[in-house]
Amino acid sequence: MLLNPLARGGRVITGLFGRGRQLLTRTPEFRRGFRTWRGERPFWAALFTFAAGLPILYWPYAHLSLGGIPLALSTTSGAGSLLIGTLLPALGVALCWRPHLRVFAGIATLLLALISFPVANFGGLFLGVASGLIGGSLACAWLPPRADEPTTTAEEGRSGT
Template sequence: MSPESTGQNEHYLTVMRRGFRTWRGDRPFWAGLFTMAGGLPIAYFPYANLHLGNVTLAMSTTAGAGSLIIGVLLVTLGLTMWFHSIVRVFAGVAAILLALISIPVANIGGFVIGFLLALLGGALSVSWAPGEPVAEEADDEEQVPVTVGAPVAAQEVPDDGPTQTFPQQAVDFDKQVQADGGRHRAG
């Protein structure tokens, strides 16, 4: 590294991959992906034509509009899980209900493929919880010691209140646990 260099230059793909990884970790990414993937076959199959030689098989039913609506709603719920994760429980429950409704309405839920994907996405969305933020550990010098048995007046109680001392407990819990071997003794 030369003195003029500010640091190692990273490739832009590495930076984008790390950014995507961070974005993906802050939301129910897989739930949204499975929900959207489940909505596509549900919406597609009623309008698809299968060609076998000179024979064309049409999958369209009278509930084609219902299939389209369910598929579009599932894709919308998947996008909602990604970009508005605060409503993930509602979106997950709605995705599960739409997946169940797609069985009688949309060619057995997009030939079971869309049904299973949307059901899995909804379940993942309902069960997803945001991670706890990583707390930085403070140094021992910065921690405020807690003294048991100190008078209440020393703990910044208004002057007009009574002062009272709490009984001193001379028990060091770490030493007691080590002496007991982790067992709790009553007494």
Template sequence: MNPQAPVYVRAEDDAWLTVAWYQFHAWRGRRPFWAGLFTFVSGFPIAYFPYADLRLGNLSLAMATTGGAGALIIGVLLITLGLALWFQQAIRVFAGVASILLALVSLPVSNLGGFGLGFVPALIGGALALAWVPGQPGDEEPADQRQGGLDMAKAEAMAGLQDFPGQRETEMPAHASETTAHADGGRNSAG
């Protein structure tokens, strides 16, 4: 998808929705969005399951553990790290390492990391946060290159022109002697 492509809107009612979508898409592209989403989502099952109880008729199944407060702290920290990845990209390495460590700690503390529903997304989110690198803005290309046209010198250099025998850049000109080549370190004195 080309971010500079024109946006064509079918109806005026959809204009705000299209603009909002493109703004969200641009916002999402400048930060570790998926890392933040996985880390954010992983905090909920880790914090929820130690306090959850399942009722089947008269039977109540409680999953409370001794580490209930620890599970709540881990869950809230993962939610906070997920939000921090969205709004503070500079801490992505810290947040990635912290979410992986919190996911590992949630295994014994919080019912096997929320029965894996919190453990696995926390590991994925931490790995994505560590792998994400901010993009570098590209240099503005000249108008002839944007349109696909190249000047002849660049086209010849890219093609290599292997059909035509001739002097290469590393070869010495015909008038240079062996002592001239040694005097300038093997470099071409003419060019």
């Protein structure tokens, strides 16, 4: 990839398959826009909630070997793990795209994380329970920004940066 730092508005990246086409990236604008988007929703609650479902979903279906001895945690908790492990990432996505559902999604995350402890192999070996409790608590505690507060882009525009 060839970089041209003299291009206006960012870097020009010419890829291997571009055949003369240039992709103009505007990283400062993207970062500022992402920061504004992230500030308008419970982003960290959604991230922890999404991450809570992954170990709960993984461990019952993983087949590991420890020194040649097969190790499987698949028990009767497979169906419960599948249900809880798919609902938690769905709640994480719902927190990002529908922030007004934060209390419902937070309470549902807390309940699913607590239910996963006895149902789904100690809640994904404690990783899913811990991440779910953090994500659910953050979702319930998050408040949307007030309308009379200036956004970060307006503050940056006023300060001249």
